[in-house]
Amino acid sequence: METILFADREHKAFYNQMLTKTRNNDVYHRAFFYAMGICPETRRNIHALFDFKEGGIRPEGLAAPWQTGGTRRLCRLAFNLWNGWTEEGKENRSTPYELFDCGFAPYFFEAIRLCYPEYCRSLERTAPHIFTKAR
Numbered sequence: 292m293e294t295i296l297f298a299d300r301e302h303k304a305f306y307n308q309m310l311t312k313t314r315n316n317d318v319y320h321r322a323f324f325y326a327m328g329i330c331p332e333t334r335r336n337i338h339a340l341f342d343f344k345e346g347g348i349r350p351e352g353l354a355a356p357w358q359t360g361g362t363r364r365l366c367r368l369a370f371n372l373w374n375g376w377t378e379e380g381k382e383n384r385s386t387p388y389e390l391f392d393c394g395f396a397p398y399f400f401e402a403i404r405l406c407y408p409e410y411c412r413s414l415e416r417t418a419p420h421i422f423t424k425a426r
Contacts, residue, residue, distance in 0.1 A: 295325070296401045302328045305337075313343065319373055322406035323348070326369035329398045332362050333369075340366060348373050361393045368399055372406045 305328035339352040
């Protein structure tokens, strides 16, 4: 079983609960619910961000009054990992420069790893010699 970096116990519990609730463990669900579970605000408001009946994202949740700069960054990343979504006319807000400018950044990398596991293998496992200093 792979090791996943969680922000806290609540993050891990939310992630597992959402995967169980949706009965789907594909990379899109894993990355999306991992990202949405990073902070309490998005966990509390998950129904404004994900349509469990239809099984898709709710980008209109970005306009909710509870959203902060950090939670909007988190949602934009999660929506983009879900299906490549970017906000029309505000695509520049979904760039790494904009998204990773917050305290959630270490967990954003983990969400990306969950969505693209085949491309995010640990370099230490695949090529440890690359980072060794020549003598």
